[in-house]
Amino acid sequence: MGKQVVTVYQAFKHAKHKVLINMYLDKYIQPRTLEKYGHKACKKQLKKYLKYILKQKPRVTEDDSNYVFFVSHKLDNDLLMVSPRFNLQRADQLGAMYPTYGYELTPMAETLGYLIIKTWRTKYYMNELLVDIMYEMSWFGYRQEGLKKEIHQLKKADKEIKKGKLKSSAAHNRKELSEMFGIDITDEDHFDRYEHQLQHEIIELSGMLVSHSLDREAVKVKKILCQVDPAIVKKKAN
Numbered sequence: 001m002g003k004q005v006v007t008v009y010q011a012f013k014h015a016k017h018k019v020l021i022n023m024y025l026d027k028y029i030q031p032r033t034l035e036k037y038g039h040k041a042c043k044k045q046l047k048k049y050l051k052y053i054l055k056q057k058p059r060v061t062e063d064d065s066n067y068v069f070f071v072s073h074k075l076d077n078d079l080l081m082v083s084p085r086f087n088l089q090r091a092d093q094l095g096a097m098y099p100t101y102g103y104e105l106t107p108m109a110e111t112l113g114y115l116i117i118k119t120w121r122t123k124y125y126m127n128e129l130l131v132d133i134m135y136e137m138s139w140f141g142y143r144q145e146g147l148k149k150e151i152h153q154l155k156k157a158d159k160e161i162k163k164g165k166l167k168s169s170a171a172h173n174r175k176e177l178s179e180m181f182g183i184d185i186t187d188e189d190h191f192d193r194y195e196h197q198l199q200h201e202i203i204e205l206s207g208m209l210v211s212h213s214l215d216r217e218a219v220k221v222k223k224i225l226c227q228v229d230p231a232i233v234k235k236k237a238n
Contacts (some may be wrong), residue, residue: 002017002226004119008069008133009058009112012050015130021046023131049134049142058113066091067101069114070221071122071129073213075206084125085210086132087217088114091225094218096211104139105151113135 006014021043025034029042068091071181076083088101103111113132122129140146191199 004117005061005228006116006118007058007112008057008116009054011116011130012053012112015127017047017050019127020050020134023127024134027131028099028135032162032238045142047096052143053108053112053134056109056112056205059109060113066175068094068124068221068225069129069133069184070117072210072217073121074132075208079202079206083120084128085213086129086236087214089218091115094221096214096218100214102136104136105147105154106233107147108137108144117221117224119217119224121217218223 024046025042035040067087067088069086069088072085074083074085075081088103089095089098090101091097103114111182116126118126137144138151167220
């Protein structure tokens with residue numbers, strides 16, 4: 001496929017695992033967990049996890065090869081600094097107008113068969129991307145031991161909703177969320193009308209930044225994919 005396109009599995013195989021482990025510890029392991037088990041034990045667990053990843057046989061099918069990872073920009077939590085945004089999109093659906101997919105419910109072998117498109121920005125944040133993938137793949141256990149049960153429960157709930165036995169619900173703001181869970185927020189501190197307006201403007205501008213960066217990177221991803229296999233980006237979505 002060339003140096004600019006690799007599978008997730010290949011990226012893990014050539015990564016420096018010590019770097020990934022230290023980054024994972026800093027970002028995802030809670031201080032109380034480190035206190036309880038110790039750094040050494042947590043590092044040992046993550047080493048086992050990475051070895052398990054490399055023992056897998058990536059499942060590359062025609063559909064799987066159409067899913068690609070790449071990195072764009074977003075603002076950090078303080079709205080001051082550049083922060084990487086990790087995207088998983090279909091090769092024929094690239095850009096802000098298309099969805100970025102979640103994959104925590106995807107079997108590990110399939111995720112390892114997805115492609116990483118090595119734009120300059122994706123290469124710059126490659127370790128951060130791999131650590132994020134490690135986290136998402138371990139959402140239901142380091143060996144995804146709880147994945148089948150979770151998928152079964154979701155399918156069961158979906159059937160019950162369709163039959164009218166369960167009601168789906170959604171909250172669109174903090175007030176609706178508090179009412180859903182029966183929480184009284186009347187005595188809490190609130191924004192005034194103008195502050196709310198500014199908040200919405202900040203959110204809107206932040207979204208515009210994300211969309212601009214995603215579209216810019218999508219152009220670079222398309223260029224690389226066209227060099228490798230023009231048919232990948234020309235396939236029409238089902």
